[in-house]
Amino acid sequence: MRVVVLGAGYAGLTVARRLERRLHDGAELVVVDEADHHLVQHELHRLIRYPDLAETITVPLSAVFDRATVRQARVTAVDPGACTATLAPMDADADTETLEYDAAAVCLGAETAFYDLPGVEANARPLKRIPHATAIRADALDAAGGHAVVGGAGLSGVQAAGELAELARERDLGLDVTLLEMADRVAPTFAATFADAVRTELDARDVSVETGATVEGADDSTVALADGRSLPQDVFVWTGGIRGPGALDGERPALEADLRVGDATFVVGDAGAVVDANGEAVPATAQTAVQQARVAAANVARVLNDESVADPIEDGAPPSFREYRYEEAGWAVSVGDGAVAMVGPAVVTGDLARAVKAAIGAGHLGSVGAVERAATLVHEELGWPGTGPIDGTTLAAALDRYGATQATDPSNPAALERRLVGPLLALSDSLGLDGAVDLTDVTRVVDRDHPGSPANFLRRVASAPTDLAGGVRVPVLGATEGEDPDGGAPADE
Ligand SMILES: Cc1cc2nc3c(=O)[nH]c(=O)nc-3n(C[C@H](O)[C@H](O)[C@H](O)COP(=O)(O)OP(=O)(O)OC[C@H]3O[C@@H](n4cnc5c(N)ncnc54)[C@H](O)[C@@H]3O)c2cc1C
Numbered sequence: 001m002r003v004v005v006l007g008a009g010y011a012g013l014t015v016a017r018r019l020e021r022r023l024h025d026g027a028e029l030v031v032v033d034e035a036d037h038h039l040v041q042h043e044l045h046r047l048i049r050y051p052d053l054a055e056t057i058t059v060p061l062s063a064v065f066d067r068a069t070v071r072q073a074r075v076t077a078v079d080p081g082a083c084t085a086t087l088a089p090m091d092a093d094a095d096t097e098t099l100e101y102d103a104a105a106v107c108l109g110a111e112t113a114f115y116d117l118p119g120v121e122a123n124a125r126p127l128k129r130i131p132h133a134t135a136i137r138a139d140a141l142d143a144a145g146g147h148a149v150v151g152g153a154g155l156s157g158v159q160a161a162g163e164l165a166e167l168a169r170e171r172d173l174g175l176d177v178t179l180l181e182m183a184d185r186v187a188p189t190f191a192a193t194f195a196d197a198v199r200t201e202l203d204a205r206d207v208s209v210e211t212g213a214t215v216e217g218a219d220d221s222t223v224a225l226a227d228g229r230s231l232p233q234d235v236f237v238w239t240g241g242i243r244g245p246g247a248l249d250g251e252r253p254a255l256e257a258d259l260r261v262g263d264a265t266f267v268v269g270d271a272g273a274v275v276d277a278n279g280e281a282v283p284a285t286a287q288t289a290v291q292q293a294r295v296a297a298a299n300v301a302r303v304l305n306d307e308s309v310a311d312p313i314e315d316g317a318p319p320s321f322r323e324y325r326y327e328e329a330g331w332a333v334s335v336g337d338g339a340v341a342m343v344g345p346a347v348v349t350g351d352l353a354r355a356v357k358a359a360i361g362a363g364h365l366g367s368v369g370a371v372e373r374a375a376t377l378v379h380e381e382l383g384w385p386g387t388g389p390i391d392g393t394t395l396a397a398a399l400d401r402y403g404a405t406q407a408t409d410p411s412n413p414a415a416l417e418r419r420l421v422g423p424l425l426a427l428s429d430s431l432g433l434d435g436a437v438d439l440t441d442v443t444r445v446v447d448r449d450h451p452g453s454p455a456n457f458l459r460r461v462a463s464a465p466t467d468l469a470g471g472v473r474v475p476v477l478g479a480t481e482g483e484d485p486d487g488g489a490p491a492d493e
Contacts, residue, residue, distance in 0.1 A: 001027045003300060004101040005068070006075045006085055006247070008033040008061055009041065010286045011269030012107030013368060014293035015300070016068050022301045029068040030099070032087060036061055036072050038368065039130065041109075042286045043361050043377070045156065046334070047133035048140070048163040049170070054130055056377050057361075059370045073097075075247045078106055080262025085247075103264040103303045105296050110242035110252065110270035110284060118217035120151075124238035127156050136237055140164055143234035144173045149223050151215045152240030153181035154189070155285065158198050159333055160237050165205040166336035177206070178231060180213040180223070187333075189283050194331060194342040197349055201335035215240065242284060245271055252284075257323035259296050264303045266296040277323040286364075288326065295324040332357040334381075354381065 003023065005016040008031050016031045023029055040057040047054055061070045073087040076096065085099045112126035125136050140148060148168075150161045161179040168175040179202060181188065186202065186209060187195040202209050214226035222230045244252035248271065257277040259266045269289030274282040282288050299321045332341040332353060339353035348356070358381035365374035 001304065002101050003027060003029050003304070004085060004099060004104045005029070005031045005107060006033075006078065006104065007107035007109055007245075007269075007271070008035075008038050008064075008070075009107060009109050009269065009289065010364075011109075011271075011289040011293045011296075012105065013038055013064065014290050015105040015107060015268060015297045016065060017368070018294065018297035019300060020066050020068055022297065023304075025067070027304070030071055030101075031061070031065065031068045032071045032073055032075055032085070032099070033061060034072065034074045034090065035129075038064060040361060040364060041128070042155075044127060044130070044133050045159040045163050047130060048137045048160065049167045050380065051134060051137060053377075053380055056373045056380065057365075058130070059365065059368055059373065063370070064368050075108060075245075078104070078247050078265065080104075080265035083262070083264055101264070103300045104266070105293075105300060106248070106261075106265065106267045106271055107269050107289075107293070108245035108247055108271045111245055111250070112238060113241035113243035114238065115241060117215060120215065120218045120238055120240075123218045123220050123233075124151065124236040127160055127237060127239055136160070136164070136235065137167070139235040140167055140173065140175060141171070143175050144171075146175055146234030147232045148175055148177045148235035148237070149231055149233040150177070150179045150237045150239060151223065152238065153179050153183075153186040153209070153211075154239060155187070155331075155333055157181070157237075157239035158186055158202060158335060160239060161202060161207045162205060162335035162338070164235070164237075165202075165207045169205070175235070176208065178208040178210060180215060180225070180231075181209070181211045182214040184211050186211070190331060191342065191347075193347045194340060197340040197342075197347050198333060198335060201338040201340055201349065204338065205336050242270060257295075257325070258299060258321035259292060259324060260299070260321065266299055268292045268296045274324060274326075276326040278325060280326050282324075282326045287328075287331075291327060292324050295322045298322045332360055357381070 003019060005012045008016065012031065012033070016029065019029055037058040037060050043053070043057045071087070073089050075085055076088050077086040083101050083104070085101065085104065087097045087099055089097070112128060114121040125139065126132050127136065148164045150157050150164070157179060161177055165177045167173070168177065179186065185192070185195045185199065187198050199209060215223060216226050217224040218233070218236060221232060223233050223236060224230050243250050252271060252273040253261050253267055255261065255267055255272040255274045257275070259268060259272065259274065261267050269292060270284040274292065276282050302321060330342050332339060334354070334357050339349065339357045341348050341353035341356040358378050361381070362374040362378045365377060
């Protein structure tokens with residue numbers, strides 16, 4: 001019995017780690033990725049400004065799994081009918097191999113779509129992997145006094161533009177940054193309140209945002225727009241769209257809520273275009289990739305449904321598959337040194353948003369066991385808790401930096417110290433200890449159903465007008481008064 005997980009991004013890592021717990025030792029679990037590491041892709045734009053962060057946001061696959069076998073190879077084809085995947089070894093001289101499977105999760109992510117726009121692929125940098133971010137940084141440092149153009153204002157585009165603007169300011173490059181979006185606002189697939197706050201952060205960093213601007217082509221010094229204009233460019237970043245992985249012929253297969261493309265093959269994350277159990281088209285994000293992965297892991301176990309699974313369904317009836325239902329836990333993006341976070345209906349900016357963004361990254365790293373990287377990320381992003389010993393004075397100073405006057409009052413249920421800084425402090429403390437590290441404090445940071453998590457805290461304050469520390473006012477936008485603070489669905493299987 002062999003289960004294969006193709007790709008070890010957010011989706012693949014989550015599927016494989018869940019299956020490690022659900023499959024008995026007799027079942028072979030193979031994870032294939034062309035990289036030898038997992039990339040925390042939602043922090044990739046940071047490398048434009050902080051190249052040293054590369055190590056922090058990559059986790060060696062050899063350190064992630066308990067019992068899965070990791071194969072480093074390029075997947076070139078998947079045949080759900082025959083239950084096979086074709087692997088090309090990284091050593092170009094070696095032969096390709098056909099890997100047979102009993103069940104598979106295809107988690108190969110997306111590739112950048114250039115839509116055959118003349119000259120765009122040849123003259124633009126995509127932003128999907130570390131060398132892309134490195135190349136964008138190098139282009140920008142070489143382009144003093146010039147022009148940077150970012151095409152596409154989704155999550156990656158707005159964050160790339162923010163980093164470029166901040167890099168230009170810090171290095172006094174005199175590089176102007178333009179962000180182009182064909183829709184009528186930035187972050188067009190997200191709530192208008194969130195998009196407006198992102199726009200404000202971009203404006204504050206002098207990013208020239210042009211909406212309703214459609215890129216038609218490019219050459220080595222200009223970007224051509226549909227309205228006939230030609231914008232000069234010395235740096236051109238293309239974040240204008242995604243397409244499916246080469247192994248799926250560049251398509252993102254249309255998936256129903258059970259995520260199946262064959263009797264025993266599931267496509268998970270950016271690689272597929274999912275319509276969930278409510279009939280809603282699901283955005284391609286890290287958050288949805290992880291949510292889908294939980295469903296896919298459960299469905300892989302149902303396909304096997306035999307002694308290799310810890311909890312087979314015993315009544316002999318064909319297993320019914322679990323269906324994915326999109327749940328929006330909120331969003332957090334950085335825009336240079338600024339940030340915007342949306343939790344439930346509440347949109348916050350400033351230090352609190354930066355803290356939420358850092359906590360999400362740290363929570364993800366912590367959840368795959370990369371505790372030290374999690375702490376480094378928090379330190380790099382927030383400059384906190386600092387390198388010295390943690391004592392009352394250090395804590396007070398750190399809290400002051402958050403303007404968190406309420407935070408020092410332990411009886412105040414909204415205290416940041418209890419809700420966010422506390423867990424980060426515990427994480428930092430734990431690194432000083434030998435032996436086992438309890439990850440609960442890290443992972444709960446992003447668990448909206450945990451009573452102590454900031455996500456839950458924000459959800460609750462959204463139901464009552466509250467002045468948060470630092471003058472951030474959380475708006476009340478239709479949340480239900482008296483909502484069960486610990487409510488919500490239990491964690492997925
Ligand atoms: C700059 C940037 C910022 C972003 N910010 C956010 C954000 O704030 N919030 C959010 O939710 N999302 C964000 N996203 C989107 C998010 O990163 C993706 O939606 C997410 O990575 C999708 O997860 P995945 O597991 O489907 O694919 P990926 O994370 O892309 O993983 C795919 C894996 O498959 C491997 N692989 C690919 N092709 C092959 C092959 N042929 N053979 C073998 N292995 C292969 C890759 O090496 C990789 O490990 C951002 C993306 C970018 C680029």
